[in-house]
Amino acid sequence: MQKTEIEKDIGKFLKESHLLIQCALKLQLGQFDLSLPRSIPILVLMRCYHSRTLFVVFLFAVSLFVETKAWSDLDPVSPYLRGRGSSPSIDTLDSNRFSVKPIEERQPSPIRTPRAESSSSPVSPNETAAPKSVKSNSVTVNTSEPTKTEAKASQDADKEQAPSNKDAADSNPNANMELEKNDNFLDRLRILILGVDEEELRELKNRKSKNSDGENSVEISLSPTYFYYNSSSSYSVKNYSSSAPGYSAGIRLWISPYFGVDGQMQSSMGASVSSLTDNSVSALTLSQSRIGIAFRNIDLDQPLAPQTIWKFSYLDSQASTSSSTGGRVSTKSTGVQISFEADLPSSLHYSHSLGVGIDPKLTHTESSGAQNINSGLSNVTTALSAHLGGRVKFDRKNQVYWKVEHRFEKNLFKGAASYADPETRTTPDGLSVNQSLTLFSIGYIWGK
Numbered sequence: 001m002q003k004t005e006i007e008k009d010i011g012k013f014l015k016e017s018h019l020l021i022q023c024a025l026k027l028q029l030g031q032f033d034l035s036l037p038r039s040i041p042i043l044v045l046m047r048c049y050h051s052r053t054l055f056v057v058f059l060f061a062v063s064l065f066v067e068t069k070a071w072s073d074l075d076p077v078s079p080y081l082r083g084r085g086s087s088p089s090i091d092t093l094d095s096n097r098f099s100v101k102p103i104e105e106r107q108p109s110p111i112r113t114p115r116a117e118s119s120s121s122p123v124s125p126n127e128t129a130a131p132k133s134v135k136s137n138s139v140t141v142n143t144s145e146p147t148k149t150e151a152k153a154s155q156d157a158d159k160e161q162a163p164s165n166k167d168a169a170d171s172n173p174n175a176n177m178e179l180e181k182n183d184n185f186l187d188r189l190r191i192l193i194l195g196v197d198e199e200e201l202r203e204l205k206n207r208k209s210k211n212s213d214g215e216n217s218v219e220i221s222l223s224p225t226y227f228y229y230n231s232s233s234s235y236s237v238k239n240y241s242s243s244a245p246g247y248s249a250g251i252r253l254w255i256s257p258y259f260g261v262d263g264q265m266q267s268s269m270g271a272s273v274s275s276l277t278d279n280s281v282s283a284l285t286l287s288q289s290r291i292g293i294a295f296r297n298i299d300l301d302q303p304l305a306p307q308t309i310w311k312f313s314y315l316d317s318q319a320s321t322s323s324s325t326g327g328r329v330s331t332k333s334t335g336v337q338i339s340f341e342a343d344l345p346s347s348l349h350y351s352h353s354l355g356v357g358i359d360p361k362l363t364h365t366e367s368s369g370a371q372n373i374n375s376g377l378s379n380v381t382t383a384l385s386a387h388l389g390g391r392v393k394f395d396r397k398n399q400v401y402w403k404v405e406h407r408f409e410k411n412l413f414k415g416a417a418s419y420a421d422p423e424t425r426t427t428p429d430g431l432s433v434n435q436s437l438t439l440f441s442i443g444y445i446w447g448k
Helices: 002-029 039-050 052-074 148-161 165-171 173-194 198-205
Strands: 134-136 139-141 218-232 240-256 259-268 272-274 281-297 307-321 330-345 350-367 378-395 398-414 432-447
Touching (some): 218 398, 240 281, 307 350, 330 378
Antiparallel strands (some): 134 139, 218 432, 240 259, 259 281, 272 281, 307 330, 330 350, 350 378, 378 398
């Protein structure tokens, strides 16, 4: 009988021990069901109280439970993170699903005054909302990155700390002196060319009463012109004359009343020259063109005050004929011309004009096609010119003028000619040729 009770006690002990170990294992695997009858834990405690051996087993189970609970706070794959009633799987046991983004290394930005953040205040369009932290169970992943607003503020602070070029120039007295010298030089050059500074030029253009023709910004002239050309030389090839009507056209653009651009073109129509090898007559074109700059001295407040003009121009003067004209050559002279003009008013409606010019050194060339006629190996060419005329002024915008001008050009050749004189049958050496051109014009000037 006693043996039977001992066997019963051993059986109960083994059964209750098995139950405690099973509860501890279920806690470790996260499969403990809280819906178990409440009598089982109470029964376990009662049996542990009456049996020292069971009490030891009970302490072992409690220590196993505490150890499992503490380790679950450190190990992200612990079953406690899966929640109640979930079973382990490959996805839940894979610890690689959790990643912690390392904090990016950034350069220390300048100290800025922190602004108070308000959760109720709206975010402006120029600002970016602060990033939020993403939490996955017990692991927190920080996804904050430097926003555009912070990066821009950092750049602005760096720019404020770095000195600008202007500040560097201001801190360098030598640089300031160089800038002032350059500005002063440009101002003096502008005044030297235009005759006035910018403020005075603006005042002149805004003047309400403009009575002087010197206040025109543009002047266009057009006139019929009569040409008379004469080439004088002992060499019959360069000894002839011709006359014909033609035209003259000119334009002046005044950037200021004292400085402008001057251009003129003149050409004959219907001039001719006879051949030396037969009785034929070929067309001859006499032309002159020039373009340059003009400096004028004028008193805009005194309509009767004289005005003078200095001009520096590039000149092109030609007497061209057909290359098939026997014994004749086409000539061309180009170079710089310096001229002086004066306008002398005698009344409010009429003024006299006169002028002179000099071409100190010209380039003179000859062309005759297949005949290959040259008056010498080289030459020295200079020219002088003069004109006289007058203007009838209806107002500063409408004027009628007349003008007589004469130009004299001298060519001194070195070396023998390449073509024998058709009249004397000799080959001259060291020729001298005088060319003169006389023009008479009556035309109209329109100004604005």
